[in-house]
Amino acid sequence: MLKLSLNRVGDLFAKIAEAQALYLPVEKAGQVDYDKWTADAKVSMDHLNTAKSAKDLFFPQVERMVDFKMEGKNIEIKPHALSDEKFVLFGVRACDMKSMEVLDKVFLAEPVDSFYAARRMNGTVVTMACSEPEESCFCNVFGVDAAEPAGDVVTWKVDGELYWKALTEKGEALTEQIKALMEDGDEAKVEESKAAVREIMGKLPLANLNLAPFQPEKLNEMFNSPKWAKLSEACLGCGTCTFVCPTCQCYDIRDYDTGHGIQRFRCWDSCMYSDFTMMAHGTNRPDQMQRFRQRFMHKLIYFPSNNDGMYSCVGCGRCVSKCPISMNIAKVIKALGEDKDE
Amino acid sequence: MQRIGVFVCWCGSNIAATVDVAAVAEAMKNEPGVVYTTDYQYMCSEGGQSRIKQAIKDYNLTGIVVCSCSPRMHEATFRKTAVAAGLNPYMVEIANIREHCSWIHKDKEEATEKAVILARTAVAKLMLNAPLTSGTSPVIKRALVIGGGIAGIQTALDIADAGYEVDIVEKRPTIGGRMAQLDKTFPTLDCAACILTPKMVDAASNEKITLYTYSEVESVKGFVGNFSAKIRKKARFVDATKCTGCAVCTEKCPSRKAKNEFNMGLNNRGAIYIPFAQAIPNVATIDPEYCIHAKTGKCGICQKNCSAGAIDFDQKDEIIEREYGAIVMATGFQPIKLDNFEEFGYAQYPDVVTSLEFERLMNAAGPTKGTLLRPSDLSHPKTLVFVQCVGSRCSADAKDGKPYCSKICCMYTAKHAMLVREKYPDTDVHVFYIDVRTPGKNFDEFQRRAVEQYGVDYIKGMVGKVTKKGDKLMVQGSDLLNNEQITIAADMVILATAIEPDPSAKQIASLLTASIDTNNWMTEAHAKLRPVESPTAGVFLSGVCQGPKDVPETVAQASAAASKVIGLLSKDHMVTNPCVAQSNELLCNGCTTCEKVCPYGAIEYKDKPIVGPGVPRGTIRRVAEVNPAICQGCGACTVACPSGAMDLKGFTNRQIMAEVDAICK
Amino acid sequence: MQRVAEMMLERAKALLADGTVNRVVGWEMGEFFYDLTPAVFTADGLDKFVYNGFSGANLSKYMIKECAKDGKALVFLKPCDTYSFNQLINEHRVDREKVYIIGVECRGMIDIRKIRDMGIKGVTAIREEGEELIIDTIYGEKKCARKDALLEKCLCCKGQEFVVYDELLTTGEAFTVGGNNRFAKVAELEAMTPGERFAFWRNELSKCIRCNACRNVCPACSCLQCVFDNPKSGIASKANADDFEENMFHIIRAFHVAGRCTDCGECSRVCPQGIPLHLLNRKFIKDVNEFYGEFQAGADNTTKYPLTNFTKEDVEPSIVTNRGGEN
Amino acid sequence: MQVNEKKGEFKPTIVAFCCNWCSYAGADLAGTSRLSYPANVKIIRVPCSCRVNPMFILRAFQRGADGVILCGCHPGDCHYSTGNYYARRRMTMLFSMLDYLGIDRKRTRVEWVSAAEGTKFAAVMNDFAQTITELGENVKLGDLRCKE
């Protein structure tokens, strides 16, 4: 394990950025999101969760897929090049790291999504353990240890020092690049901080959400629960929850006529939208209750059914804090998990 | 997919000298949808047109772009050409490469490049064109004239002369209007009754004209060619078919409290009355407000004295419903109320009168039988002061009065002054004026005659106040030319009162969704080019309801309105402009924003069953519906509509954006 | 506020009991003190009914949906919410006959984001003690002044007038909320150079993720299908593919609600990216006031809205293009 | 935007929306009178200035226009009586918003040009083209995808 004084992280970032692009939490107009590091970027080391999740780096909101060029009446089809930018993603929290496992299940399963795969291959993820969890956090419910994230490299912030430990080959390679800045670190201090964080995690208000009822065999019962109507009643049908969610992975494919040709791109879609999966005959989920139900059934029942029990929620709490009407997965788990209908 | 032909015109050398027409035709070959291009010397010539027709047939074209002169010049020509070849006329687009290109540019390369872009733009628009069909709506061959003054009478007579049925609705018991109250008319000084009453008789006797006197329009529905009106025929309590107009009842009636409206309230009339001797119809009317029988159930003197047995106390209001193709507003005017101009003492002193009251005092059929006697003591006035511009030309923010010039006062004041001096040479007549405005045939000569021949004393200045001293009215005013303040001891003061639209105009305008201005004058469809039409199609303006006018102007406008009505009624069907707004009911949320900006009242909101993808069966929503017969296609509603439900056929959002895209490409 | 909340519950029960209404639209208690959800209650769910400093959500727009249902609904509206409701009446989006409105006193609503921005983490409960907020967190008790945590819209409170209601529940106690000049920030931006303004808005609008929360919460955005969702409109877009689309969406949205926006502030309140969207709407409101005379959307049911109206003496667009300063 | 390779100078793209009854006819008169204005001004005919949706103006900038001008009948002379009054308010508001967003306010303009004002039409277009040429290429409100 290596360490570096937090006062010198600037040097660390500069060093990393020498060899590849560096993305990390940056404050812009009062909001912290992943952005490219520059010497004058306002890097936020303390912010717990970025507003948008780390998935943006691998599955961006808009991705160009193919161009159609028109010359006279001829059309030429030009697939858009895959991203070849080598980059380091720094400061990913345990929950967002966990979300990559979920996304990998979707995008790296056959047929492999080449856009996603290219970005995954080119990216090295440096995670950071949490030190001050929020009341909206419930990653522990999904088996995530906020104190010990996965990733290519994991870091801890303890007593003014950044502790650094490579976990994978990619991580080792990155460590080689920056080793000169580092000194050896003391594992015991990190262990101490891990224990403290785990203790807080256990005491969080949402720490005891009960996932036991959400089993594949309960599909019909859950689907037909009368509670959905009440839960979805106030839903605005906006895409906030899906867009800030680190695991939501639905997209739409659209064409844009530039006047000289067509650019085909994909962009995030939201199952909360009224035109989600709009088919020739219309939409297959005509009311908001059905759309709302889809989102949570997918996260809690359908996805685990198809992926060895892996829920497609990681408990990051973004929907808890961002939903305009404060309706979120935690409330859904509680309501549906209760034994009896109210 | 469209199959488009592009036809590039040389216009002789007008275009070809500056634009490489062949290059334009060649460039268009690469545009999506274009299957044929050519160029020719004169596309609008018979040769050019037949080439277009031939190409439409040979290449099975679905639409054509003609690159030529302005569409304002030949769009109609090429539309006809397209129709002759079996195309829809709205599948034609014009690229204006003459006025907007070859004529203003010198550099051939530059002009050619621009012509290509203009042609491409027209193609891009045409790609999204859809065939449009002009709608038709039947025209009901009957006109309604609201108001039975000289304007309404003249309009009705002209329409009837052309062979169409006309109904006149007049709220008073007789037609004739204001003109019937006048004594003489300027500048010829012929008697008003002598020229008006024959017209009134004509109107009554014309078999095409139906008079609804003592009647009011209650509601109007529909649109141009197809109005439906409800007319309330108020109960006269006299059977008009029996009444002979002998007027015995009017003399016997014991109720004498009602002011005689015809004489501007200068004397009283009976509760049963005929407004004046030449009234049309010459039928008595009972005013229930003053009728003793109506109040108490007793009296009945008129009934006893009526040899024709025409009195019918049980008569009820009657509602008549009729359909009309056109409606003419001829609601006229009234003098404004002067109660707030306390400086002139109108409300205090009976000898301060308005000009219209003075007309009655001078009139042989008036309360003084034509002898000029002042109201207070019925003495013969020796000194008369006329004041012009009373209540006219006031600033718009003034608490009373009107901001406009009432137009007729200068002339009738000159007339009054002249008549007084002629009839009573012993009088002194003074006129206070701010300006004397006499534009009109023989008008200035007339006013000069009053000064030069009749010695009327015109004083440049305004009256500040009128007070009473003994039996004299002390008129204090300024004489600006002599820079002095003068006081004239007068026997009578006559105020040339501003005129305003009849109060019924506002209400009727709203029934017709016709617009009125801030002073309640009716608004014209175009101030210069369509002065006798209201912006609401099928509604026409006759006489003073549109703005102050004298008699000859009123008659001229009345005939003009009639000719417009005749033009409309001569059609069996109205062909409507197909480039009108259309609301997509699936998108319309019923917010009524479009309705608020429509200048024609063409948009109505209706509960309609909505059928479409994602719409539950049996859904009924309140949505906008555009009446294509009324819509003129300005497009104001399309921008007001936030949901994009409202679009304009022929100029759709998509079409205009395609044009933008093609230009900016 | 507690007293008003009790009165509200009492009235809700009474109106349900006597059959005046068959449901109640209000705010439902959440997991924490601050995460209230708008909800429709019947008699047996009222134990979760709550009205406190976090009842910021404007319930007016829900009434569009409620009016399509049978029977009459009771809704609680704060003074500023009544403007939105009135505007919805003007646009024929709600049926006044199907709604029973109780206007409720409001002393300003709290913005949890402001509390978080103070660096207060792990909030589990908040108590209002006079002008102070006592905040329980995982990391111990914190305090802050109530006025420092108010929503932007409350700092510029429209006042305590209700423009539409059936009955009112107020304590009658005197208090003041807001008092800030709502156009101060707009004026500040106007005073900047165009370059600075451009940078400001790029910085803000580039955060937009096009989640449509602003649009979907907006009482003025009540189209059945938004032009941006309609593939036939020619301008449909689901994501901001570039800077232009970020600008376009917000300009068009502001334009579509111009003259109809009551300045209820919901757009900014719900934006997950913290974009001050109200500054766009307030610019239009300020322009309307300056160019065409003071206008408050929803204040009454008769005045024409500015963009469906005109006077012959209106200012020319050159008033903008000829503004002084650098271009 | 087109850069004329030959001359190497900036040639802005300018879109002019003209109402059918006054301004389009005014443009025709400019043509009839052979009054020249730059060729990069391209006219789109609309029935009335009130038909012009702010969307169209944004669209033009998106697609690469450097300036957009709207011409209509003089206030009071609208063929449809009131259309240009609505257009005037809408454009005032739109322009003010664009300025507020820091977008060059001189790239948009409204002019009232009657059918008799061919001279004015040409003068306005010359002046506007000059202004836009001086401002240079529109970068603040364009869509990069359309410039590829």
Added chain:
Amino acid sequence: MHDTNKDMAEQVIRMSGVNPRKCMKCGKCSGTCPAYDEMEYHPHQFVAMVEKGRIEELMASKSLYKCLSCFACVERCPRNVEPAKLVEAVRLLVIRQQGKNYLKAEDLPALLDEKIPQQALVSAMRKYSK
């Protein structure tokens, strides 16, 4: 027009809030003025002279103090020109120029006539001091 006069005219217009251009020269103000005969310049001339910038002449004229401030001209002007307000403004200009009021409160007792009604006193103060 002389420049100082022009400045003064603008000042009078600003102070009075009167727009002399609204005047249509009907003379009703002079027709109604009870003090007309006492005046060198009459109300309508006042308006015209302010419009033409002849302020110095007005300031020098005794007419200024013949105006009773009865506001009849203001009341009756059909164009809302409000001539009396111009008179007041010019008086003020005079006071400002000489740096003192034409009449001071202290001077009153000496001038006091028992028969003067209270209203006249108040009106005099309004006229002669600002």
